[in-house]
Amino acid sequence: MYLVGLIRALGLRGLLNAGWVAASLPIVIAFLPISQLLPFHRLLMQVARRGVKLCALPRSLVPQRNFLHFYMVGVVWTTFLLLSTYFYWKTVFVLLLLEIQVLRRLYESIHVFNYSPTARMHIFGYLVGILYDMFLPLYLLLVFSDEYVIPHGDWFEIVSCPHYLAEIVIYIGILVASRGLDITIWLLLVFVVSNLSIAAIETHKWYQ
Incomplete structure (x- = not known):
């Protein structure tokens, strides 16, 4: 498939792996039982916190109802990848599971959750959510799309x-x-x- 070949040619799989490490490492470090890391732990919790009582600058906050954007991006992006990989059955199966998940979360964000108009979240957390819903299906596409090899036997x-x-x-x-x-x-x-x-x-x- 052209899309998979392009991703591999650009070496994006290594960048995606590095991205997962870069996203996970600060969380692991912040929760290490080391007193010197306490300020970093507080900073991370401030970024990750959602709701009404936030101490960050208003310019760094976005409405919590913007959670809806995560799953809108997830649905559109996953659907696009599904249409691009219909002949890889393993990829289609995994992406379909992910599509069901983001559709469920989108439905909940619209019809179930009742976000307060004053509820806010940090813009960094907002961007992380958007990037996550873009990179996760892309990573699954790479993992489950079998590269064509010359047959033998x-x-x-x-x-x-x-x-x-x-x-x-x-x-x-x-x-x-x-x-x-x-x-x-x-x-x-x-x-x-x-x-x-x-x-x-x-x-x-x-x-x-």
Whole structure:
């Protein structure tokens, strides 16, 4: 798939892994039982806190109802990736599970939760939520989309395209069944052999 190939070519998987580490490491460090880290712990809790009683500067706060944006982004982005990867069944299955999750959270944000007009959250937490719902499906896409490799074993040890060979054998069988008396079947066989041979040659070149 073009999208997966582009991501791999740009080396984004390593960047995504680094992003997960960078997002998790501050949380782990902040909760280490070290007294010198207490100011960092308080800062992190201030950023992560949501609700009415916040001490941060107003300019660094956004309405808590903006939680809705997380799942709107998640639904749109996951749907786009689903439409782009419909032929990778493992990826589709995992992304469908994620789609159900973000759709459920979107529904809850609209119809279940009743956010107070004065409730606020830190803008850093807001941005983290947006980025999370963008990077998670992208990461799942990389993990569960199988990279195409050159097949081996059975007839692949003899020819590059055994499925083409099998199709030619089928048409030869049709010719034998007709006792070779029908010119149309001969012409059909010639077309099949020539057409599949060209395709097999191109595939063999690609394998090399």
